[in-house]
Amino acid sequence: MARAAGQGGVAAEETPAPSGRTRPRTVVVVGGGMAGLVAARTLLQRGLRVVVLERSDRFGGTVDSRTLGGFRLDSGAESFSTRSATVPALAGELGLGDRIVAPDATGAWVQLPGADLRAAAQPLPNSGILGIPADPSDPAISAILGRAGSLRAALDRVLPVGPLATRPRVSLGELVRSRMGEDVLTRLVAPVAGGVFSADPDDLDVDSVAPGLRSTMGRLGSLGAAAGALRQAAPAGAAVGGLVGGIAQLRDALVRRLREDGADLRTNEHVGGLARSGDGWTVTTEHSGLTRRLPADAVLVATEGRGAVDLLAPALPALAEERPDPVPGVALVTLIVDVPELDARPRGTGVLVARGVAGVTAKALTHATAKWAWLRDEAGPGSHVIRLSFGRAGDEPTAVGLATPDDDLFRHALADASTLLGVPIGEADVLDWDVVRWAGALPHASVGHRDRVARIRALVAEQSASLAVTGGWLAGTGLVAVIDDARARADALADALAGSDRTHPM
Ligand SMILES: Cc1cc2nc3c(=O)[nH]c(=O)nc-3n(C[C@H](O)[C@H](O)[C@H](O)COP(=O)(O)OP(=O)(O)OC[C@H]3O[C@@H](n4cnc5c(N)ncnc54)[C@H](O)[C@@H]3O)c2cc1C
CATH class of the missing domain: 3.50.50.60 (FAD/NAD(P)-binding domain)
Incomplete structure (x- = not known):
C-alpha cells in the first residue's frame, strides 16, 4: 500500500x-x-x-506495566480467571505457558464495618462464586454473617425458586437479597463485586456476570447449591492465575x-x-x-x-x-514498603472492603508480595508491594477516587494499608510509590x-x-x-x- x-x-x-x-x-x-x-x-x-x-x-x-522501585509491575489487569482455558492457551501459544502460576493459597479477606476493625476482618471463604456462599451454615461464613444473617441465608434452602430463576432482567443484588438476605449481599457479595467489577450488585446483570447461575438454581432448587455447583465445575485449584513477571x-x-x-x-x-x-x-x-x-x-x-x-x-x-x-474510574496507589511484619501475610493475599468501614476509603487492597511468590522472591524478606484501589460506583463526586490529587491519595493509602493489614506503616517505611489512574476503563454489565x-x-x-x-x-x-x-x-x-x-x- x-x-x-x-x-x-x-x-x-x-x-x-x-x-x-x-x-x-x-x-x-x-x-x-x-x-x-x-x-x-x-x-x-x-x-x-x-x-x-x-x-x-x-x-x-488496560493491560500495561511500569517499573516502580526496581520491580516490573502490572498497572492494570494482574491476573486472569481460570474458569476456562482461554488465557493459559493464549499464553502457551505465545511461549509463556511455563510462566503460569497460581496465587498464594492463603486467599483474600473481607474487612467489615465494626467498632473493633481488627475483629471485623475475616478470611473470605472460597466455596461459591462472587461471594455467594455455597453453604451458609459453614462456620467461616457464619463468622462473617452473624447469627441472624446466617439464619436468613439458610432460608435459601427451603424457599421455592419461583420466577427468579427465569424472569428477564434480574440483578445480582436482587437475586442474592431475595434468596439469602441483606447480610450476604452487603458483607460478602458487594465487596467481591465491587473489587471485580467496580459496580454495585444491584446494577449488575446476573446472567452476564454469573452465566448459568439462575438456570442451575432452577435445576438444583437453591442459590447456594447453584453457586457451589458452578464453583466445582471450574477447574480445580485457585479461581485465578497469573504469570511470573506479570500479565x-x-x-x-x-x-x-x-x-x-x-x-x-x-x-x-x-x-x-x-x-x-x-x-x-x-x-x-x-x-x-x-x-x-x-x-x-x-x-x-x-x-x-x-x-x-x-x-x-x-x-x-x-x-x-x-x-x-459513563463508567466509574479507579485510582490505584502502589506502595513499595520495607515492613518485615508483613512477611507473615497478615491478611492473606489482600482485603476487600465492605461499604461503611469507618476511616477506610480504599475499596480493596492487594498484598502483591503475599499473592505472588515470584514477586515475593524478587523483593526478598521485609520488602513488600501493596496496591490499593480507590473509587466506588455510586460515590459522591467529592469522595476519594479518580480525581483526588496524588499526595492525598498517598496519605489515604498509608492510613488504609495500616488499618486493613493491622500493621502500622509510616512514610519512613515507604521506598517508592505511584498512582495509576484508569478513567472509564471498567465497563460493567x-x-x-x-x-x-x-x-x-x-x-x-x-x-x-x-x-x-x-x-x-x-x-x-x-x-x-x-x-x-x-x-x-x-x-x-x-x-x-x-x-x-x-x-x-x-
Ligand atoms: C485497574 C484494572 C484492573 C483489571 N484487572 C483485571 C484482572 O486482574 N483480570 C482480568 O481478567 N481483567 C482485569 N481487568 C479488565 C481487563 O483489563 C479488561 O476487561 C480488558 O483488558 C479490556 O480490553 P479491551 O481491549 O476491550 O479494552 P481496553 O483495554 O479499554 O482497550 C481499548 C483500546 O482502544 C483504544 N482506543 C479507544 N478509542 C480509540 C480510537 N478512537 N482510535 C484508536 N484507538 C482507540 C484505547 O486507547 C485502548 O487502547 C482490569 C481492568 C482495570 C481497569
Missing part, C-alpha cells in the same frame, strides 16, 4: 492496493487493547492483511508476534470516522495533527463502548440509543446487558457483514470474556469476507 506524504492538517490518502484475485483483504482494527490485539492475531491467522490503529502511544489498553507480558508477546507475522501496528492514530465506501470502508484517523484516510475491506471496532458508539453512529444512527452510560448486546450485534450485522464490534463493554469485564469474544468476532468477520470472495470474486 502506498502512503501519500501529507503536511500538518492536510488530508492524506492511502491508496488501495491494486485489485486482483490474489490480493489479501485488508481489515482495519480500531483500538489496540487486548480485544484488538487478539482479534488482529485471529485475522492474520485467517490469511487477512491487518492494520491496527491505536489512539495512545502504546498497545494493551502485561501477554500484551508484549502478542505485539511481538503480530509484528513478526506481518501485522501493520500503529500507535498515536486516533480514529475519528468510519464511512462506507463501495464494498468497503474508509477509516479516518488523526496522527500528529494530520488527517489520514485508509481504505479497508472490513473494519473491526475494539475501542471502549462510548467511543465505539460515537464512531459507528454516523453509519448506524439507531446505535446512538445504545450508547453506554448492567441489568439488561445481554439484551442490549444482542440489539447492538443485530444492528451491526444488519449494516454490513464487513463490520464487527468487540471489547469488554460488550463481552464483559475480564480477559477471558474479552479474548473469547475478540476471537469469535474476528472469525465471523473472516468467514464473511471469505463468503463474499466466493460470491463476488475480485
Whole structure:
C-alpha cells in the first residue's frame, strides 16, 4: 500500500492496493487493547492483511506495566480467571505457558464495618462464586454473617425458586437479597463485586456476570447449591492465575508476534470516522495533527463502548440509543514498603472492603508480595508491594477516587494499608510509590446487558457483514470474556469476507 506524504492538517490518502484475485483483504482494527490485539492475531491467522490503529502511544489498553522501585509491575489487569482455558492457551501459544502460576493459597479477606476493625476482618471463604456462599451454615461464613444473617441465608434452602430463576432482567443484588438476605449481599457479595467489577450488585446483570447461575438454581432448587455447583465445575485449584513477571507480558508477546507475522501496528492514530465506501470502508484517523484516510475491506471496532458508539453512529444512527452510560474510574496507589511484619501475610493475599468501614476509603487492597511468590522472591524478606484501589460506583463526586490529587491519595493509602493489614506503616517505611489512574476503563454489565448486546450485534450485522464490534463493554469485564469474544468476532468477520470472495470474486 502506498502512503501519500501529507503536511500538518492536510488530508492524506492511502491508496488501495491494486485489485486482483490474489490480493489479501485488508481489515482495519480500531483500538489496540487486548480485544484488538487478539482479534488482529485471529485475522492474520485467517490469511487477512491487518492494520491496527491505536489512539495512545502504546498497545494493551488496560493491560500495561511500569517499573516502580526496581520491580516490573502490572498497572492494570494482574491476573486472569481460570474458569476456562482461554488465557493459559493464549499464553502457551505465545511461549509463556511455563510462566503460569497460581496465587498464594492463603486467599483474600473481607474487612467489615465494626467498632473493633481488627475483629471485623475475616478470611473470605472460597466455596461459591462472587461471594455467594455455597453453604451458609459453614462456620467461616457464619463468622462473617452473624447469627441472624446466617439464619436468613439458610432460608435459601427451603424457599421455592419461583420466577427468579427465569424472569428477564434480574440483578445480582436482587437475586442474592431475595434468596439469602441483606447480610450476604452487603458483607460478602458487594465487596467481591465491587473489587471485580467496580459496580454495585444491584446494577449488575446476573446472567452476564454469573452465566448459568439462575438456570442451575432452577435445576438444583437453591442459590447456594447453584453457586457451589458452578464453583466445582471450574477447574480445580485457585479461581485465578497469573504469570511470573506479570500479565502485561501477554500484551508484549502478542505485539511481538503480530509484528513478526506481518501485522501493520500503529500507535498515536486516533480514529475519528468510519464511512462506507463501495464494498468497503474508509477509516479516518488523526496522527500528529494530520488527517489520514485508509481504505479497508472490513473494519473491526475494539475501542471502549462510548467511543465505539460515537464512531459507528454516523453509519448506524439507531446505535446512538445504545450508547453506554459513563463508567466509574479507579485510582490505584502502589506502595513499595520495607515492613518485615508483613512477611507473615497478615491478611492473606489482600482485603476487600465492605461499604461503611469507618476511616477506610480504599475499596480493596492487594498484598502483591503475599499473592505472588515470584514477586515475593524478587523483593526478598521485609520488602513488600501493596496496591490499593480507590473509587466506588455510586460515590459522591467529592469522595476519594479518580480525581483526588496524588499526595492525598498517598496519605489515604498509608492510613488504609495500616488499618486493613493491622500493621502500622509510616512514610519512613515507604521506598517508592505511584498512582495509576484508569478513567472509564471498567465497563460493567448492567441489568439488561445481554439484551442490549444482542440489539447492538443485530444492528451491526444488519449494516454490513464487513463490520464487527468487540471489547469488554460488550463481552464483559475480564480477559477471558474479552479474548473469547475478540476471537469469535474476528472469525465471523473472516468467514464473511471469505463468503463474499466466493460470491463476488475480485
Ligand atoms: C485497574 C484494572 C484492573 C483489571 N484487572 C483485571 C484482572 O486482574 N483480570 C482480568 O481478567 N481483567 C482485569 N481487568 C479488565 C481487563 O483489563 C479488561 O476487561 C480488558 O483488558 C479490556 O480490553 P479491551 O481491549 O476491550 O479494552 P481496553 O483495554 O479499554 O482497550 C481499548 C483500546 O482502544 C483504544 N482506543 C479507544 N478509542 C480509540 C480510537 N478512537 N482510535 C484508536 N484507538 C482507540 C484505547 O486507547 C485502548 O487502547 C482490569 C481492568 C482495570 C481497569
